[in-house]
Amino acid sequence: MRRLVVFNNITLDGFFTDANGQIAWAHKGNDKEYNDFVAENAKGGDTLILGRKTYQELASFWPTEQAKKTMPEAAEGMNRMRKLVFSKSLNDATWSNTTLLKGDIAEEVRRVKQEAGGDIAILGSGSIVSALAQQGLIDEYQVVVNPVVIGKGRTMFDRIRSNMDLQLTKSRVFGNGKVYLCYEPTKGA
């Protein structure tokens, strides 16, 4: 079965977006070592699952000439990958290789995990992470702790209703102060 992996930058106070849905803090202090890691790390995946807000954010950047010029490899990958977007309110999704899904999130994800293919990644999309985490459908949480505190924002887990124990499986510290932490749900939890 395909693995479902969350990849998100968070602040030291636990937020993946600030109170206005912005993540400018995650783009500070990027360096080659970190960028190479992210590019390599993304290679196993061929499908993205996105909520509406994250979809709109990404779709407004990656197809642009600016993205293709400044980050050609990443833009090629983002535009080529299959995108599954969960939204009740969107009527169409025009970004290349994007499918709009209206059904039950957990059911759709169970179906996609049974299909042939590589890893499925969730970027941003806190409401989707919360929904799928509680259902035990997420196989791995990859979190990059950024050296910044922002005071207010949204966590990926704000709809979790009971404590969720995790197992740390990998970690890596970068020269720019970012810390990559990789967790799996604790077996039997």
Add this chain to the structure above:
Amino acid sequence: MRRLVVFNNITLDGFFTDANGQIAWAHKGNDKEYNDFVAENAKGGDTLILGRKTYQELASFWPTEQAKKTMPEAAEGMNRMRKLVFSKSLNDATWSNTTLLKGDIAEEVRRVKQEAGGDIAILGSGSIVSALAQQGLIDEYQVVVNPVVIGKGRTMFDRIRSNMDLQLTKSRVFGNGKVYLCYEPTKGA
């Protein structure tokens, strides 16, 4: 001048206490390597700064016979250290070597940092961390990221009004999945 150091366990979603002020999740999965590290790490400090809630939590445990029996060294240290408690509502603080302070937190802390002595540590006490962080009075943030997600709780930084950039200075990964991250405020920030 004496250094002022924050030491707190947090969850992966950024909380130092759950919504009911409890930290039972921080006491799971303790092991000898981690406990030895915490004991060694605490050695440089001789003074604790505490808010009312954290004071009452600690004062209800460390002076008891149970604490002295099960964790004799830690209990001896906690009971011996100088405790400075900030509270408008408490009328007295009966734990050994405790002083109740009613004045302006930042002013009192500036005064204490000028006195002779070792490091000053803040445990728990989110409202105090937020107040002193904004004033630039905290020299180091020592955070232990626990392998758990709890959904709701309090961050140490909920009263921070502007982004605060930090510099990662040390890190250590433990066998129980806890990750120690040590930061200083970014110079000139």
